[in-house]
Amino acid sequence: MNDRLKTAAASLSTLAILTLWWWAMTRPGGLDKSVLPSPHDVAGALHAGLITGTLHAHILATGKAAMLGLTIGVSLGVAAGALVVLVPLLEMFVLPVVTAMQSIPKVALAPLVVAYLGFGIASKVFTAAMLTFFPAFLAAVAGLRAVDAAHLDLYRACAASPLHTLWNLRIPAAAPYLFAALQVAVIFSLIGVVVSEFIAATEGLGYVIKARSLELDVSMMFAAILVLCAIGVAAGLAVQLLQRRLVFWRRP
Amino acid sequence: MSGPRRWLPALAPFITLGLLLLAWWLATRVFGAPAMLLPDPWITLQGLATGLRSGEIQGDALATLSAAVLGYLIGALLAFGLAAAMAMCRPLERMLLVPLMAFQSIPKVALAPLLYLWIGFGMQSSVALVALACIYPVFVNSLTGLRAVDQNLVDLYRVSGAGELRILWSVRLPSAAPQVFVGLEISVVFALLAAVVMELVAGERGLGVRIQAASATLDMATVFGAVAVLAAIGVTASAALRWLRRKLLFWQRNPAAVQATA
Numbered sequence: 185m186n187d188r189l190k191t192a193a194a195s196l197s198t199l200a201i202l203t204l205w206w207w208a209m210t211r212p213g214g215l216d217k218s219v220l221p222s223p224h225d226v227a228g229a230l231h232a233g234l235i236t237g238t239l240h241a242h243i244l245a246t247g248k249a250a251m252l253g254l255t256i257g258v259s260l261g262v263a264a265g266a267l268v269v270l271v272p273l274l275e276m277f278v279l280p281v282v283t284a285m286q287s288i289p290k291v292a293l294a295p296l297v298v299a300y301l302g303f304g305i306a307s308k309v310f311t312a313a314m315l316t317f318f319p320a321f322l323a324a325v326a327g328l329r330a331v332d333a334a335h336l337d338l339y340r341a342c343a344a345s346p347l348h349t350l351w352n353l354r355i356p357a358a359a360p361y362l363f364a365a366l367q368v369a370v371i372f373s374l375i376g377v378v379v380s381e382f383i384a385a386t387e388g389l390g391y392v393i394k395a396r397s398l399e400l401d402v403s404m405m406f407a408a409i410l411v412l413c414a415i416g417v418a419a420g421l422a423v424q425l426l427q428r429r430l431v432f433w434r435r436p
Numbered sequence: 437m438s439g440p441r442r443w444l445p446a447l448a449p450f451i452t453l454g455l456l457l458l459a460w461w462l463a464t465r466v467f468g469a470p471a472m473l474l475p476d477p478w479i480t481l482q483g484l485a486t487g488l489r490s491g492e493i494q495g496d497a498l499a500t501l502s503a504a505v506l507g508y509l510i511g512a513l514l515a516f517g518l519a520a521a522m523a524m525c526r527p528l529e530r531m532l533l534v535p536l537m538a539f540q541s542i543p544k545v546a547l548a549p550l551l552y553l554w555i556g557f558g559m560q561s562s563v564a565l566v567a568l569a570c571i572y573p574v575f576v577n578s579l580t581g582l583r584a585v586d587q588n589l590v591d592l593y594r595v596s597g598a599g600e601l602r603i604l605w606s607v608r609l610p611s612a613a614p615q616v617f618v619g620l621e622i623s624v625v626f627a628l629l630a631a632v633v634m635e636l637v638a639g640e641r642g643l644g645v646r647i648q649a650a651s652a653t654l655d656m657a658t659v660f661g662a663v664a665v666l667a668a669i670g671v672t673a674s675a676a677l678r679w680l681r682r683k684l685l686f687w688q689r690n691p692a693a694v695q696a697t698a
Contacts, residue, residue: 194530202535219554280449287674288667289628291545292644295636295651296659300473371543378546382637383648390546394637397549405553409546417541 221403229407243411245387246377249305250415253312254373258366261317265324269354270346275325282321290314291379298384308385312376316369323365327358360434363427370419374412475657484661493646497665500642503559504631507566511627512620515571519578523608524600536575544569544626545633552638562634562642569630574619581615582608614688617681624673632666 203223209215210222217225233239268275294311301307331354339349381390392408457477463469464476471479487493518536522529548565555561585608593603635644643662650658681688 191530191534194527195534198531198535276445276448277452281452284449284671285667287625287670289625289632289670291629291636292632292647292663292666295648296656296663299651299654374543375545378543379633379636382548382633393546393549397553400553402550402553405550409542409550412543412546413541416543420541 218400218402221406225403226406226410229401229403230410233404233407233411239389239392239408239411242387242389242392242408243415245305245385246308246374246381246389246412247415249308249377249380249388250312250370250373250419252305253309253376254316254369256309257313257316257373258320258369260313261320261365262324262362264317265321266328266350268321268325269328270350279325282318286318286322290318291376294376294379295383298380303384303386308377308380308388311380312373315372315376319365319368319372320362323361324358327361328354330361331357359431360427363423363431366423367420370423371416374416374419378412472654472656475660480657480660480664483657484664487658487661493661493665496641496643496646496662497669499559499640500562500628500631500635500644500666501669503562503634503642504566504627506559507563507631508570508623508627510563511567511570512574512623514567515574515619516578516616518571519575519582520604520608522579523582524604536572540572540576544630548634548637551634557638558640562631562639565634566627566630569626570623573622573626574616577619577622578612578616581612584615585611613685614681617677617685621674621677621681624677625670628666628670628673 206220206223210217210220210225221229264278268278291311293314294307297310297314298307301310328350335353336349339353344352377388378390378393381388382394385391389408389412393405396402396404396408460474460477464471464474475483484493518532522532544565547568548561551564552561555564589607589611590603593607598606631642632644632647635642636648639645639648643666646662647659647666650656650662
Protein backbone atom coordinates (compact mmCIF):
# COMPACT_ATOMS: atom_id res chain seq x y z
CA MET A 185 0.00 0.00 0.00
CA ASN A 186 2.89 2.28 0.85
CA ASP A 187 4.32 1.41 -2.54
CA ARG A 188 1.10 2.39 -4.25
CA LEU A 189 0.98 5.65 -2.35
CA LYS A 190 4.51 6.48 -3.45
CA THR A 191 3.65 5.74 -7.10
CA ALA A 192 0.52 7.85 -6.88
CA ALA A 193 2.44 10.76 -5.36
CA ALA A 194 5.18 10.52 -7.99
CA SER A 195 2.66 10.33 -10.85
CA LEU A 196 0.78 13.30 -9.49
CA SER A 197 3.98 15.30 -9.22
CA THR A 198 4.77 14.56 -12.88
CA LEU A 199 1.27 15.65 -13.80
CA ALA A 200 1.66 18.81 -11.74
CA ILE A 201 4.99 19.64 -13.40
CA LEU A 202 3.51 19.12 -16.86
CA THR A 203 0.45 21.25 -16.07
CA LEU A 204 2.57 24.01 -14.58
CA TRP A 205 4.82 23.95 -17.61
CA TRP A 206 1.77 24.07 -19.90
CA TRP A 207 0.42 26.99 -17.90
CA ALA A 208 3.72 28.85 -18.01
CA MET A 209 4.06 28.34 -21.77
CA THR A 210 0.57 29.64 -22.49
CA ARG A 211 0.26 32.54 -20.03
CA PRO A 212 -0.42 35.93 -21.62
CA GLY A 213 2.60 36.94 -23.63
CA GLY A 214 3.60 33.31 -24.17
CA LEU A 215 2.58 31.05 -27.01
CA ASP A 216 -0.40 32.08 -29.11
CA LYS A 217 -3.74 30.34 -28.72
CA SER A 218 -3.54 29.09 -32.29
CA VAL A 219 -0.32 27.22 -31.47
CA LEU A 220 -0.87 25.93 -27.97
CA PRO A 221 -4.08 26.87 -26.17
CA SER A 222 -3.94 27.36 -22.41
CA PRO A 223 -5.62 24.87 -20.07
CA HIS A 224 -8.29 27.51 -19.60
CA ASP A 225 -8.99 27.67 -23.35
CA VAL A 226 -9.22 23.90 -23.59
CA ALA A 227 -11.59 23.80 -20.62
CA GLY A 228 -13.68 26.43 -22.37
CA ALA A 229 -13.77 24.38 -25.58
CA LEU A 230 -14.71 21.26 -23.60
CA HIS A 231 -17.48 23.19 -21.91
CA ALA A 232 -18.79 24.46 -25.25
CA GLY A 233 -18.56 20.98 -26.73
CA LEU A 234 -19.98 18.89 -23.91
CA ILE A 235 -22.22 21.16 -21.86
CA THR A 236 -23.45 23.56 -24.53
CA GLY A 237 -23.46 20.58 -26.84
CA THR A 238 -21.68 21.52 -30.08
CA LEU A 239 -19.85 18.19 -29.98
CA HIS A 240 -22.82 15.97 -29.12
CA ALA A 241 -23.81 15.18 -32.71
CA HIS A 242 -20.18 14.42 -33.60
CA ILE A 243 -19.65 12.14 -30.61
CA LEU A 244 -22.81 10.29 -31.55
CA ALA A 245 -21.73 9.97 -35.21
CA THR A 246 -18.25 8.66 -34.36
CA GLY A 247 -19.56 6.38 -31.61
CA LYS A 248 -22.27 4.89 -33.78
CA ALA A 249 -19.93 4.23 -36.70
CA ALA A 250 -17.27 2.71 -34.43
CA MET A 251 -19.82 0.47 -32.68
CA LEU A 252 -21.29 -0.75 -35.96
CA GLY A 253 -17.89 -1.30 -37.53
CA LEU A 254 -16.66 -3.11 -34.43
CA THR A 255 -19.70 -5.39 -34.33
CA ILE A 256 -19.55 -6.26 -38.02
CA GLY A 257 -15.77 -6.66 -38.18
CA VAL A 258 -15.47 -8.76 -35.03
CA SER A 259 -18.47 -10.96 -35.91
CA LEU A 260 -17.11 -11.67 -39.38
CA GLY A 261 -13.62 -12.18 -38.02
CA VAL A 262 -14.73 -14.65 -35.36
CA ALA A 263 -16.98 -16.50 -37.82
CA ALA A 264 -14.18 -16.77 -40.38
CA GLY A 265 -11.73 -17.86 -37.67
CA ALA A 266 -14.15 -20.54 -36.46
CA LEU A 267 -14.58 -21.78 -40.02
CA VAL A 268 -10.82 -22.07 -40.45
CA VAL A 269 -10.47 -24.04 -37.21
CA LEU A 270 -13.36 -26.37 -38.03
CA VAL A 271 -12.22 -27.07 -41.60
CA PRO A 272 -8.53 -27.99 -41.36
CA LEU A 273 -8.05 -27.91 -45.12
CA LEU A 274 -9.06 -24.26 -45.16
CA GLU A 275 -6.45 -23.36 -42.58
CA MET A 276 -3.60 -24.28 -44.87
CA PHE A 277 -4.97 -22.07 -47.61
CA VAL A 278 -6.28 -19.12 -45.66
CA LEU A 279 -4.21 -18.66 -42.49
CA PRO A 280 -0.85 -17.75 -44.10
CA VAL A 281 -2.53 -15.23 -46.39
CA VAL A 282 -4.42 -13.56 -43.55
CA THR A 283 -1.30 -13.51 -41.38
CA ALA A 284 0.64 -11.81 -44.16
CA MET A 285 -2.17 -9.29 -44.60
CA GLN A 286 -1.57 -8.32 -40.97
CA SER A 287 1.51 -6.39 -42.00
CA ILE A 288 -0.30 -4.36 -44.67
CA PRO A 289 -1.42 -0.90 -43.52
CA LYS A 290 -5.08 -1.34 -44.36
CA VAL A 291 -6.02 2.27 -43.62
CA ALA A 292 -4.44 3.06 -46.99
CA LEU A 293 -7.66 1.70 -48.46
CA ALA A 294 -9.72 4.35 -46.66
CA PRO A 295 -9.75 6.83 -49.61
CA LEU A 296 -10.86 3.99 -51.87
CA VAL A 297 -13.62 3.07 -49.45
CA VAL A 298 -14.76 6.69 -49.34
CA ALA A 299 -14.77 6.78 -53.15
CA TYR A 300 -16.94 3.66 -53.25
CA LEU A 301 -19.29 4.32 -50.36
CA GLY A 302 -19.49 8.09 -50.12
CA PHE A 303 -19.18 10.62 -47.32
CA GLY A 304 -21.73 9.04 -45.02
CA ILE A 305 -21.59 6.49 -42.24
CA ALA A 306 -21.16 3.52 -44.61
CA SER A 307 -17.52 4.21 -45.42
CA LYS A 308 -16.65 4.79 -41.75
CA VAL A 309 -18.28 1.52 -40.76
CA PHE A 310 -16.55 -0.35 -43.56
CA THR A 311 -13.10 1.01 -42.67
CA ALA A 312 -13.60 0.21 -38.98
CA ALA A 313 -14.86 -3.29 -39.80
CA MET A 314 -11.90 -3.89 -42.10
CA LEU A 315 -9.44 -3.00 -39.33
CA THR A 316 -11.19 -5.01 -36.60
CA PHE A 317 -11.66 -8.14 -38.70
CA PHE A 318 -8.02 -9.21 -38.45
CA PRO A 319 -7.40 -9.24 -34.69
CA ALA A 320 -10.74 -10.99 -34.21
CA PHE A 321 -9.92 -13.58 -36.85
CA LEU A 322 -6.48 -14.41 -35.45
CA ALA A 323 -7.73 -14.48 -31.86
CA ALA A 324 -10.54 -16.85 -32.85
CA VAL A 325 -8.08 -19.18 -34.57
CA ALA A 326 -5.64 -19.13 -31.65
CA GLY A 327 -8.39 -19.32 -29.02
CA LEU A 328 -10.52 -22.07 -30.52
CA ARG A 329 -7.37 -24.14 -30.83
CA ALA A 330 -6.33 -23.54 -27.22
CA VAL A 331 -8.46 -26.45 -26.08
CA ASP A 332 -7.11 -29.09 -23.75
CA ALA A 333 -6.45 -32.16 -25.91
CA ALA A 334 -7.72 -34.46 -23.17
CA HIS A 335 -11.04 -32.62 -23.06
CA LEU A 336 -11.30 -32.85 -26.80
CA ASP A 337 -10.72 -36.61 -26.62
CA LEU A 338 -13.37 -36.95 -23.95
CA TYR A 339 -15.92 -35.12 -26.06
CA ARG A 340 -15.00 -37.23 -29.05
CA ALA A 341 -15.26 -40.46 -27.05
CA CYS A 342 -18.75 -39.44 -25.95
CA ALA A 343 -19.65 -38.82 -29.60
CA ALA A 344 -20.36 -35.15 -29.11
CA SER A 345 -21.39 -33.36 -32.28
CA PRO A 346 -18.99 -30.72 -33.67
CA LEU A 347 -21.51 -28.01 -32.83
CA HIS A 348 -21.82 -29.25 -29.26
CA THR A 349 -18.02 -29.31 -28.91
CA LEU A 350 -17.80 -25.83 -30.32
CA TRP A 351 -20.34 -24.36 -27.93
CA ASN A 352 -19.37 -26.15 -24.74
CA LEU A 353 -15.65 -26.60 -25.12
CA ARG A 354 -14.05 -24.45 -27.80
CA ILE A 355 -15.86 -21.16 -27.24
CA PRO A 356 -15.22 -21.06 -23.47
CA ALA A 357 -11.55 -21.84 -24.16
CA ALA A 358 -11.39 -19.07 -26.73
CA ALA A 359 -13.13 -16.46 -24.57
CA PRO A 360 -9.99 -14.95 -22.97
CA TYR A 361 -8.36 -14.66 -26.40
CA LEU A 362 -11.46 -13.09 -27.89
CA PHE A 363 -11.67 -10.50 -25.14
CA ALA A 364 -8.02 -9.59 -25.57
CA ALA A 365 -8.71 -9.11 -29.27
CA LEU A 366 -11.82 -7.10 -28.51
CA GLN A 367 -9.72 -4.76 -26.40
CA VAL A 368 -7.45 -4.14 -29.40
CA ALA A 369 -10.36 -4.00 -31.83
CA VAL A 370 -12.09 -1.23 -29.87
CA ILE A 371 -9.11 1.06 -30.49
CA PHE A 372 -8.79 -0.07 -34.12
CA SER A 373 -12.43 0.72 -34.79
CA LEU A 374 -11.91 4.24 -33.46
CA ILE A 375 -8.79 4.62 -35.61
CA GLY A 376 -10.69 3.43 -38.68
CA VAL A 377 -13.58 5.81 -38.12
CA VAL A 378 -11.33 8.79 -37.39
CA VAL A 379 -9.14 8.23 -40.44
CA SER A 380 -12.23 7.85 -42.60
CA GLU A 381 -13.56 11.10 -41.17
CA PHE A 382 -10.25 12.81 -41.88
CA ILE A 383 -10.55 11.90 -45.54
CA ALA A 384 -14.12 12.97 -46.11
CA ALA A 385 -17.04 13.32 -43.76
CA THR A 386 -19.65 15.83 -42.73
CA GLU A 387 -19.73 14.95 -39.04
CA GLY A 388 -17.79 13.05 -36.40
CA LEU A 389 -14.87 13.79 -34.10
CA GLY A 390 -12.31 13.17 -36.84
CA TYR A 391 -14.15 15.68 -38.98
CA VAL A 392 -14.09 18.21 -36.11
CA ILE A 393 -10.33 17.77 -35.62
CA LYS A 394 -9.64 18.18 -39.34
CA ALA A 395 -12.06 21.06 -39.92
CA ARG A 396 -10.92 23.01 -36.85
CA SER A 397 -7.29 22.63 -37.90
CA LEU A 398 -8.12 24.68 -40.99
CA GLU A 399 -9.52 27.43 -38.75
CA LEU A 400 -6.57 27.19 -36.34
CA ASP A 401 -9.05 26.50 -33.53
CA VAL A 402 -6.56 24.37 -31.62
CA SER A 403 -8.58 24.52 -28.39
CA MET A 404 -11.46 22.65 -30.01
CA MET A 405 -9.01 20.17 -31.57
CA PHE A 406 -7.65 19.44 -28.09
CA ALA A 407 -11.18 19.05 -26.78
CA ALA A 408 -12.14 16.62 -29.57
CA ILE A 409 -8.96 14.59 -29.06
CA LEU A 410 -9.61 14.44 -25.30
CA VAL A 411 -13.16 13.26 -25.91
CA LEU A 412 -11.83 10.62 -28.29
CA CYS A 413 -9.40 9.40 -25.61
CA ALA A 414 -12.24 9.28 -23.10
CA ILE A 415 -14.35 7.19 -25.49
CA GLY A 416 -11.43 4.81 -26.02
CA VAL A 417 -10.78 4.42 -22.30
CA ALA A 418 -14.48 4.01 -21.49
CA ALA A 419 -14.93 1.38 -24.20
CA GLY A 420 -11.83 -0.45 -22.97
CA LEU A 421 -13.17 -0.46 -19.41
CA ALA A 422 -16.55 -1.71 -20.64
CA VAL A 423 -14.86 -4.62 -22.40
CA GLN A 424 -12.96 -5.40 -19.21
CA LEU A 425 -16.15 -5.33 -17.18
CA LEU A 426 -17.91 -7.60 -19.67
CA GLN A 427 -14.97 -9.97 -19.54
CA ARG A 428 -15.12 -10.18 -15.74
CA ARG A 429 -18.80 -11.04 -15.97
CA LEU A 430 -18.66 -13.52 -18.85
CA VAL A 431 -15.30 -15.18 -18.24
CA PHE A 432 -15.80 -15.33 -14.50
CA TRP A 433 -13.66 -18.45 -14.08
CA ARG A 434 -10.52 -16.68 -15.16
CA ARG A 435 -9.23 -13.50 -13.62
CA PRO A 436 -7.46 -11.28 -16.14
CA MET B 437 5.05 -38.31 -45.47
CA SER B 438 4.64 -38.50 -49.19
CA GLY B 439 3.50 -36.50 -52.17
CA PRO B 440 1.02 -33.69 -51.59
CA ARG B 441 1.45 -33.67 -47.82
CA ARG B 442 4.88 -32.21 -48.18
CA TRP B 443 4.54 -29.56 -50.85
CA LEU B 444 0.92 -28.57 -50.44
CA PRO B 445 1.30 -26.52 -47.21
CA ALA B 446 4.10 -24.48 -48.76
CA LEU B 447 2.15 -23.92 -51.95
CA ALA B 448 -1.29 -23.40 -50.44
CA PRO B 449 -1.08 -19.63 -49.80
CA PHE B 450 -0.01 -19.07 -53.39
CA ILE B 451 -2.93 -21.14 -54.61
CA THR B 452 -5.22 -18.90 -52.55
CA LEU B 453 -3.63 -15.78 -54.04
CA GLY B 454 -4.00 -17.29 -57.51
CA LEU B 455 -7.66 -18.01 -56.88
CA LEU B 456 -8.19 -14.44 -55.67
CA LEU B 457 -6.54 -13.10 -58.83
CA LEU B 458 -8.71 -15.43 -60.92
CA ALA B 459 -11.82 -14.15 -59.14
CA TRP B 460 -10.69 -10.58 -59.80
CA TRP B 461 -10.12 -11.35 -63.48
CA LEU B 462 -13.47 -13.11 -63.79
CA ALA B 463 -15.25 -10.22 -62.09
CA THR B 464 -13.90 -7.69 -64.57
CA ARG B 465 -13.75 -9.73 -67.77
CA VAL B 466 -16.66 -12.13 -67.50
CA PHE B 467 -19.09 -10.41 -65.17
CA GLY B 468 -18.14 -6.96 -66.39
CA ALA B 469 -17.61 -5.02 -63.15
CA PRO B 470 -17.24 -1.34 -64.11
CA ALA B 471 -13.64 -0.12 -64.18
CA MET B 472 -14.67 2.70 -61.88
CA LEU B 473 -15.33 0.12 -59.18
CA LEU B 474 -12.85 -2.60 -59.95
CA PRO B 475 -10.03 -2.02 -62.42
CA ASP B 476 -8.98 -4.67 -64.87
CA PRO B 477 -6.06 -6.67 -63.40
CA TRP B 478 -4.11 -6.34 -66.62
CA ILE B 479 -4.58 -2.57 -66.78
CA THR B 480 -3.57 -2.33 -63.10
CA LEU B 481 -0.40 -4.26 -63.84
CA GLN B 482 0.34 -2.06 -66.83
CA GLY B 483 -0.24 1.06 -64.74
CA LEU B 484 2.11 -0.30 -62.11
CA ALA B 485 4.73 -1.05 -64.76
CA THR B 486 4.42 2.44 -66.27
CA GLY B 487 4.72 4.02 -62.84
CA LEU B 488 7.76 1.93 -62.05
CA ARG B 489 9.42 2.73 -65.38
CA SER B 490 8.92 6.47 -64.95
CA GLY B 491 10.22 6.20 -61.39
CA GLU B 492 7.12 7.87 -59.94
CA ILE B 493 6.20 4.92 -57.78
CA GLN B 494 9.74 4.44 -56.52
CA GLY B 495 9.84 8.11 -55.57
CA ASP B 496 6.54 7.89 -53.68
CA ALA B 497 7.49 4.61 -52.05
CA LEU B 498 10.84 6.06 -51.02
CA ALA B 499 9.14 9.11 -49.47
CA THR B 500 6.76 6.95 -47.44
CA LEU B 501 9.44 4.45 -46.52
CA SER B 502 12.03 7.00 -45.42
CA ALA B 503 9.51 8.81 -43.21
CA ALA B 504 8.42 5.50 -41.71
CA VAL B 505 11.98 4.25 -41.14
CA LEU B 506 13.24 7.51 -39.66
CA GLY B 507 10.22 7.86 -37.36
CA TYR B 508 10.47 4.21 -36.40
CA LEU B 509 14.13 4.53 -35.43
CA ILE B 510 13.53 7.71 -33.44
CA GLY B 511 10.47 6.28 -31.68
CA ALA B 512 12.07 2.92 -30.93
CA LEU B 513 15.30 4.42 -29.60
CA LEU B 514 13.40 6.90 -27.46
CA ALA B 515 11.15 4.16 -26.13
CA PHE B 516 14.01 1.83 -25.36
CA GLY B 517 16.01 4.58 -23.68
CA LEU B 518 13.02 5.48 -21.57
CA ALA B 519 12.42 1.85 -20.62
CA ALA B 520 16.08 1.32 -19.74
CA ALA B 521 16.20 4.46 -17.62
CA MET B 522 13.02 3.44 -15.84
CA ALA B 523 14.19 -0.11 -15.28
CA MET B 524 17.35 1.15 -13.63
CA CYS B 525 15.90 4.03 -11.64
CA ARG B 526 12.89 3.22 -9.49
CA PRO B 527 11.82 6.84 -8.70
CA LEU B 528 11.81 7.62 -12.42
CA GLU B 529 9.58 4.60 -13.04
CA ARG B 530 7.18 5.78 -10.35
CA MET B 531 7.01 9.21 -11.90
CA LEU B 532 6.57 8.24 -15.54
CA LEU B 533 4.74 4.91 -15.73
CA VAL B 534 1.22 6.19 -15.11
CA PRO B 535 1.56 9.26 -17.39
CA LEU B 536 2.93 7.00 -20.14
CA MET B 537 -0.02 4.66 -19.78
CA ALA B 538 -2.31 7.66 -20.13
CA PHE B 539 -0.38 8.64 -23.27
CA GLN B 540 -1.15 5.19 -24.64
CA SER B 541 -4.88 5.91 -24.50
CA ILE B 542 -4.54 8.67 -27.12
CA PRO B 543 -5.31 7.29 -30.58
CA LYS B 544 -2.11 8.63 -32.20
CA VAL B 545 -3.57 8.99 -35.68
CA ALA B 546 -6.04 11.54 -34.28
CA LEU B 547 -3.05 13.81 -33.66
CA ALA B 548 -2.21 14.01 -37.38
CA PRO B 549 -3.92 17.39 -38.05
CA LEU B 550 -2.40 18.84 -34.88
CA LEU B 551 1.07 17.73 -35.91
CA TYR B 552 0.91 19.30 -39.32
CA LEU B 553 -0.29 22.53 -37.73
CA TRP B 554 2.70 22.46 -35.40
CA ILE B 555 5.40 21.04 -37.59
CA GLY B 556 4.18 21.82 -41.07
CA PHE B 557 3.58 19.94 -44.28
CA GLY B 558 5.97 17.36 -45.49
CA MET B 559 8.14 14.66 -44.18
CA GLN B 560 8.90 16.04 -40.72
CA SER B 561 5.30 15.71 -39.55
CA SER B 562 5.14 12.15 -40.92
CA VAL B 563 8.30 11.31 -39.00
CA ALA B 564 6.82 12.81 -35.82
CA LEU B 565 3.56 10.87 -36.09
CA VAL B 566 5.41 7.62 -36.83
CA ALA B 567 7.67 8.16 -33.82
CA LEU B 568 4.66 8.82 -31.57
CA ALA B 569 2.88 5.71 -32.86
CA CYS B 570 5.95 3.51 -32.32
CA ILE B 571 6.86 4.62 -28.81
CA TYR B 572 4.33 2.77 -26.71
CA PRO B 573 4.59 -0.79 -28.08
CA VAL B 574 8.39 -0.72 -27.91
CA PHE B 575 8.41 0.98 -24.53
CA VAL B 576 6.00 -1.35 -22.76
CA ASN B 577 7.61 -4.50 -24.14
CA SER B 578 11.12 -3.28 -23.38
CA LEU B 579 10.17 -2.45 -19.82
CA THR B 580 8.57 -5.87 -19.32
CA GLY B 581 11.67 -7.54 -20.73
CA LEU B 582 14.16 -5.43 -18.78
CA ARG B 583 12.30 -6.05 -15.55
CA ALA B 584 12.24 -9.80 -15.98
CA VAL B 585 16.03 -10.00 -15.74
CA ASP B 586 17.50 -12.63 -13.45
CA GLN B 587 18.42 -10.62 -10.35
CA ASN B 588 21.03 -13.18 -9.28
CA LEU B 589 22.94 -12.59 -12.48
CA VAL B 590 22.79 -8.84 -11.96
CA ASP B 591 24.08 -9.31 -8.41
CA LEU B 592 26.88 -11.53 -9.64
CA TYR B 593 28.00 -8.87 -12.10
CA ARG B 594 27.70 -6.22 -9.44
CA VAL B 595 29.86 -8.00 -6.86
CA SER B 596 32.39 -8.59 -9.62
CA GLY B 597 32.62 -4.82 -9.91
CA ALA B 598 30.67 -4.28 -13.14
CA GLY B 599 29.14 -0.85 -13.68
CA GLU B 600 25.48 -0.24 -14.51
CA LEU B 601 26.23 0.27 -18.20
CA ARG B 602 28.15 -2.99 -18.38
CA ILE B 603 25.24 -4.79 -16.72
CA LEU B 604 22.81 -3.21 -19.15
CA TRP B 605 24.83 -4.35 -22.14
CA SER B 606 25.82 -7.84 -20.96
CA VAL B 607 22.88 -8.92 -18.83
CA ARG B 608 19.76 -6.85 -19.22
CA LEU B 609 19.85 -6.36 -22.98
CA PRO B 610 20.30 -10.02 -23.99
CA SER B 611 17.67 -11.17 -21.54
CA ALA B 612 15.16 -8.51 -22.59
CA ALA B 613 15.82 -8.81 -26.32
CA PRO B 614 13.06 -11.33 -27.20
CA GLN B 615 10.45 -9.11 -25.55
CA VAL B 616 11.92 -5.98 -27.16
CA PHE B 617 11.53 -7.64 -30.54
CA VAL B 618 7.85 -8.28 -29.87
CA GLY B 619 7.43 -4.51 -29.48
CA LEU B 620 9.57 -3.81 -32.53
CA GLU B 621 7.46 -6.15 -34.65
CA ILE B 622 4.19 -4.55 -33.57
CA SER B 623 5.64 -1.12 -34.27
CA VAL B 624 6.65 -1.94 -37.85
CA VAL B 625 3.01 -2.04 -38.86
CA PHE B 626 2.11 1.02 -36.79
CA ALA B 627 4.96 2.90 -38.46
CA LEU B 628 3.60 2.29 -41.95
CA LEU B 629 0.07 3.00 -40.79
CA ALA B 630 1.06 6.33 -39.25
CA ALA B 631 3.12 7.35 -42.29
CA VAL B 632 0.19 6.64 -44.59
CA VAL B 633 -2.35 8.41 -42.38
CA MET B 634 -0.18 11.51 -42.20
CA GLU B 635 0.11 11.50 -45.99
CA LEU B 636 -3.63 11.06 -46.36
CA VAL B 637 -4.27 14.01 -44.05
CA ALA B 638 -1.58 16.36 -45.30
CA GLY B 639 1.20 14.99 -47.41
CA GLU B 640 3.40 16.40 -50.11
CA ARG B 641 4.32 13.11 -51.67
CA GLY B 642 4.28 9.44 -50.87
CA LEU B 643 2.11 6.42 -51.53
CA GLY B 644 -0.66 7.82 -49.32
CA VAL B 645 -0.79 11.00 -51.41
CA ARG B 646 -0.84 8.90 -54.56
CA ILE B 647 -3.74 6.80 -53.26
CA GLN B 648 -5.64 9.87 -52.08
CA ALA B 649 -5.25 11.72 -55.38
CA ALA B 650 -6.12 8.72 -57.52
CA SER B 651 -9.17 7.88 -55.38
CA ALA B 652 -10.47 11.41 -55.87
CA THR B 653 -10.41 10.95 -59.65
CA LEU B 654 -11.64 7.35 -59.44
CA ASP B 655 -8.44 6.16 -61.07
CA MET B 656 -8.77 2.76 -59.47
CA ALA B 657 -5.91 1.12 -61.34
CA THR B 658 -3.44 3.56 -59.77
CA VAL B 659 -4.99 3.08 -56.33
CA PHE B 660 -4.72 -0.70 -56.56
CA GLY B 661 -1.15 -0.45 -57.81
CA ALA B 662 -0.10 1.84 -54.95
CA VAL B 663 -1.85 -0.37 -52.38
CA ALA B 664 -0.03 -3.38 -53.81
CA VAL B 665 3.32 -1.61 -53.41
CA LEU B 666 2.41 -0.66 -49.84
CA ALA B 667 1.41 -4.24 -49.11
CA ALA B 668 4.72 -5.47 -50.48
CA ILE B 669 6.61 -2.99 -48.28
CA GLY B 670 4.64 -4.06 -45.20
CA VAL B 671 5.13 -7.78 -45.76
CA THR B 672 8.83 -7.35 -46.60
CA ALA B 673 9.50 -5.14 -43.58
CA SER B 674 7.85 -7.60 -41.21
CA ALA B 675 9.74 -10.50 -42.77
CA ALA B 676 13.02 -8.58 -42.54
CA LEU B 677 12.48 -7.92 -38.85
CA ARG B 678 11.69 -11.58 -38.19
CA TRP B 679 14.87 -12.52 -40.03
CA LEU B 680 16.85 -10.04 -37.94
CA ARG B 681 15.37 -11.49 -34.77
CA ARG B 682 16.37 -14.99 -35.76
CA LYS B 683 19.90 -13.82 -36.58
CA LEU B 684 20.37 -11.77 -33.42
CA LEU B 685 18.54 -14.05 -31.02
CA PHE B 686 19.91 -17.28 -32.37
CA TRP B 687 19.47 -18.97 -28.98
CA GLN B 688 15.74 -18.43 -29.05
CA ARG B 689 13.89 -21.22 -30.82
CA ASN B 690 10.18 -20.63 -30.36
CA PRO B 691 8.75 -18.07 -32.74
CA ALA B 692 6.75 -15.32 -31.08
CA ALA B 693 3.00 -15.53 -31.24
CA VAL B 694 1.15 -13.75 -34.02
CA GLN B 695 0.45 -10.19 -33.00
CA ALA B 696 -2.66 -8.29 -33.87
CA THR B 697 -2.02 -5.10 -35.77
CA ALA B 698 -3.96 -2.72 -37.94
